[in-house]
Amino acid sequence: MLIKLAITTALFSSVANAWSLHSISAGSNFINFFNFYNGADPTHGFVQYVDQSTAAAKNLVYMQGEQTIIKADNTTVTPGGRPSVRIESKSTFNSGLFVLDIEHMPVGCGTWPAFWMFGDNWPNQGEIDIIEGVNEQTTNSVALHTSNGCTMAGVNRPQLGSVKTPNCDVNAPGQGANEGCAVSSGDTRTYGRGFNSNKGGVYATRWTAGQGIQVWFFTRSAIPGDISSNNPNPDSWGLPVATFPFQSCPANKFKDLRIVLNLTFCGDWAGSVYGNAGCPSTCVDFVQNTPSAFGEAYWKINSLKVFQ
Ligand SMILES: *[C@@H]1O[C@H](CO)[C@@H](O)[C@H](O)[C@H]1NC(C)=O
Numbered sequence: 001m002l003i004k005l006a007i008t009t010a011l012f013s014s015v016a017n018a019w020s021l022h023s024i025s026a027g028s029n030f031i032n033f034f035n036f037y038n039g040a041d042p043t044h045g046f047v048q049y050v051d052q053s054t055a056a057a058k059n060l061v062y063m064q065g066e067q068t069i070i071k072a073d074n075t076t077v078t079p080g081g082r083p084s085v086r087i088e089s090k091s092t093f094n095s096g097l098f099v100l101d102i103e104h105m106p107v108g109c110g111t112w113p114a115f116w117m118f119g120d121n122w123p124n125q126g127e128i129d130i131i132e133g134v135n136e137q138t139t140n141s142v143a144l145h146t147s148n149g150c151t152m153a154g155v156n157r158p159q160l161g162s163v164k165t166p167n168c169d170v171n172a173p174g175q176g177a178n179e180g181c182a183v184s185s186g187d188t189r190t191y192g193r194g195f196n197s198n199k200g201g202v203y204a205t206r207w208t209a210g211q212g213i214q215v216w217f218f219t220r221s222a223i224p225g226d227i228s229s230n231n232p233n234p235d236s237w238g239l240p241v242a243t244f245p246f247q248s249c250p251a252n253k254f255k256d257l258r259i260v261l262n263l264t265f266c267g268d269w270a271g272s273v274y275g276n277a278g279c280p281s282t283c284v285d286f287v288q289n290t291p292s293a294f295g296e297a298y299w300k301i302n303s304l305k306v307f308q
């Protein structure tokens, strides 16, 4: 009887942890997972997002061996904003485990790169910022952005990072505009030049109605074997950088999210703090007139795996 019970429990917990592969986007098929967005930057960046054929013609998206490079223009003076790329997944998601393996991310004065997820009816469908920062930032910031009624205040959150702001509501009183609930990592391998000099690593994001949202970061030498073997068990991975339990935040604050990778310049965040970043001139002047400063403004991507 005891034995039978133990087996039942083991089976049950392995079922509860089971993630199966939904898609792997890598190599020359990486880009097919996405649509190109070429509208105006909603965050007022000094950027021109280009469509797929323009990106190909300008060599802003190309393969280097099996890796996909996605970059900004770094050869022309650009009075209308620096040409760059924003891609959004064709599919939308309502839960999942999203595993991005990258070797290099954009960095430098004026840059504002992000890997994130959002729903069309913003902020009512929610936003999850997985990798984000500006200028010469040295550590990553993870954040959620929602409508009113989602907070992480007073909730037990075992995580490596530290809480910057507790309220996910984009209009939360006492927080900056659209700050959301943000967690900063203290680890310089998670972002920017420190990330790149270490050949990057893996960001894994788990989103479930029962457990909320967790973001883990693994340096390249510490990527769990169960990720490489496509049989991931996040419960065995140790503490995430950031955790956002759905305790004082209803799970329905997040709905039909797309995965987005973007690189903008200046704008609401990078532009507003540019003066404190130790960067030359003004943000717009620098981004417009110094193409040679943008040789590091690129993503080098190994793969994006989605498990469901
Ligand atoms: C880029 O990503 C950030 C992610 O937080 C988002 O807030 C911003 O709107 C994005 N900008 C553009 C123009 O895509």
Ligand SMILES: *[C@@H]1O[C@H](CO)[C@@H](O)[C@H](O)[C@H]1NC(C)=O
Pocket: 071, 074, 075, 291, 292, 294, 295, 296, 297, 298
């Ligand atoms: C532009 O950036 C690429 C890497 O993204 C680099 O290989 C190239 O040398 C840069 N070109 C110039 C003119 O700086």
